[in-house]
Amino acid sequence: MMNQLERSLLDRYQRGLPISATPWADMAQELGVSEQEVLSTLQKLREQKFITRVGPVFDHHRAGSSTLVALAVPPERLEEIADFINQFDAVNHNYAREHEFNLWFVVTASDQAQLQSVLDTIECATGMPMLNLPMEHAYHIDLGFKLAWQE
Amino acid sequence: MSACDLLCDNVMQLAECDRQLIELTQGGLPLVPQPYHELARQMGISADEVMLRIQRMQDNGVIRRIAAVPNHYKLGFRANGMTVWNVPDEKVSALGEQIGALDFVSHCYHRPRHPPLWHYNLFAMVHGASRDDVQDHIAAIARLLGDDNHGSDVLFSTRILKKTGLRIRARE
Numbered sequence: 396m397m398n399q400l401e402r403s404l405l406d407r408y409q410r411g412l413p414i415s416a417t418p419w420a421d422m423a424q425e426l427g428v429s430e431q432e433v434l435s436t437l438q439k440l441r442e443q444k445f446i447t448r449v450g451p452v453f454d455h456h457r458a459g460s461s462t463l464v465a466l467a468v469p470p471e472r473l474e475e476i477a478d479f480i481n482q483f484d485a486v487n488h489n490y491a492r493e494h495e496f497n498l499w500f501v502v503t504a505s506d507q508a509q510l511q512s513v514l515d516t517i518e519c520a521t522g523m524p525m526l527n528l529p530m531e532h533a534y535h536i537d538l539g540f541k542l543a544w545q546e
Numbered sequence: 547m548s549a550c551d552l553l554c555d556n557v558m559q560l561a562e563c564d565r566q567l568i569e570l571t572q573g574g575l576p577l578v579p580q581p582y583h584e585l586a587r588q589m590g591i592s593a594d595e596v597m598l599r600i601q602r603m604q605d606n607g608v609i610r611r612i613a614a615v616p617n618h619y620k621l622g623f624r625a626n627g628m629t630v631w632n633v634p635d636e637k638v639s640a641l642g643e644q645i646g647a648l649d650f651v652s653h654c655y656h657r658p659r660h661p662p663l664w665h666y667n668l669f670a671m672v673h674g675a676s677r678d679d680v681q682d683h684i685a686a687i688a689r690l691l692g693d694d695n696h697g698s699d700v701l702f703s704t705r706i707l708k709k710t711g712l713r714i715r716a717r718e
Contacts, residue, residue, distance in 0.1 A: 404614055405614060405616055405621075408613060408614045409611070409613045409614065409615070409616065410611035410612070410613050411611070411612070411613075412612035412613060412614070414582070414597050414600050414601050414604070414612065415582075415597070416580055416582065416583065416593060416597075417579060417580060418575075418581065418582075419579065420579070430579065434577055434578075434579065437577055437614060438577050440614070441574070441577070443620075444617050444620050445616065445617055445620050445621060446614045446615055446616055446617060447574075447615045447616075447617050448573055448574030448575075448615050449574050449575055449577065449613070449614045449615070450571050450572075450573070450574040450575040450612060450613075450615075451568075451571050451572070451575075451600065451603070451604075451609040451610075451611075451612050451613075452609065452610045452611050452612070452613055452615060453568060453572060453608060453609055453610065454607055454608060454609070454610050463657065465664075477707045477708075480708075481707060481708045486708060487708070487709070488706075488708060488709050489706075489707040489708035489709075490703045490705070490706055490707060491703065491704045491705040491707055492628065492701040492702065492703050492704065493701060493702050493704055494699070494701045496664075496701075498707075499628070499701070499703075500707075500708070524663060526660050526663060526664050527660075528657040528658060528660070528664075528669075529657065529658070530655045530656070530657060531655075531656040531657060531658060532638075532639065532642065532655065532656040533646075533653070533654070533655050533656075534639075534642035534643050534645065534646030534647075534654040534655065534656070
C-alpha cells in the first residue's frame with residue numbers, strides 16, 4: 396500500500412518535473428515535504444518497480460521510420476515465427492494478441508527503404524498475411540495517466 | 547546506424563552533446579540532490595548548459611515530458627486492450643482527439659486501413675484493472691462515437707514476446 400507522498404509524486408509528476416539545479420527540492424517545496432523525503436521516496440518507488448525511472452521521456456517517433464506490423468500466423472507456429480522476427484534489431488516490441496492477427500510488432504529503421512526491406516524479408520520468409528500499419532497521426536496528448544488508487 | 551545517428555544526422559540535427567545527454571538520461575536522471583550538475587560533471591560541460599539543452603529538447607518535442615514514469619502493470623493496471631475502430635475518414639482527427647483525451651487511453655493513433663483484411667483506421671490503447679474494466683471503457687468509447695462507430699474490435703495482449711525500451715546506443 397502506498398503512502399500519501401508516494402501517491403502525490405505519482406499523481407503530480409507524470410509530467411512537469413522541474414528543470415532546475417535542485418529539482419527534488421523544488422518538488423519537495425511544492426508538496427510540503429523535505430528534499431530528502433522526495434529523493435528517498437523516488438528511490439524506493441524505483442526499487443520496488445512502481446516507477447520505471449525518473450527522467451525525460453523521449454519521442455522515438457522522431458528517430459527514423461517506424462511502423463506497426465501485424466501477422467496472422469497459425470497458433471502452433473507462433474513461437475517459431477516470433478523467434479524469427481525477434482532476431483531483427485529493427486523489431487523493438489512484439490506482442491502476442493488474441494485475434495486472427497495474433498502477432499503485433501513495431502519495426503524501426505533509419506529510413507523508409509531500410510524499413511521496407513525488413514518488412515519484405517519478414518513477409519517473404521514467413522509467407523503469412525501481413526498488415527503494415529504506419530502511424531498517420533498521434534492523438535494521445537501524453538499528459539500522463541490517471542491512476543485510480545484502490546483502497 | 548543507430549537510432550541516435552538518425553536523430554542527429556537526419557531528423558533533428560541534434561548536437562553531439564544532446565545525443566550524449568539522451569544516452570545518459572534515457573534510463574532516468576541520477577537520483578542525487580543536483581542531477582543536472584552530476585550529468586554536467588560526466589559530460590565536462592556546465593550545469594547551465596545541460597539544463598538549457600534539456601529545456602530546448604523539451605521545447606522542440608524531442609523530450610515529450612520529464613516524469614516519474616509509472617509502471618502501470620505494477621500499479622494494478624493488469625489488463626490492456628488494443629482497441630481498433632472503423633470511423634469515417636473525414637472525422638478521424640476530431641474523434642481521435644476526443645478518444646486520446648480519455649483518461650484510460652494511453653495512446654491513440656490514426657493508421658491506414660487494409661481492405662479486405664483490415665477495416666479499422668483508429669487505434670486506442672485502453673488500460674484497466676481487469677478485462678471487465680477494459681470492456682467498460684470500450685463501451686464508453688462506443689457511446690462517445692455514437693453513429694460514427696462502424697465497427698470495432700479489441701485485441702488483448704497475451705504475452706510480451708520482445709520489448710526493448712532503450713534504443714539509442716553509444717556509437718561504436
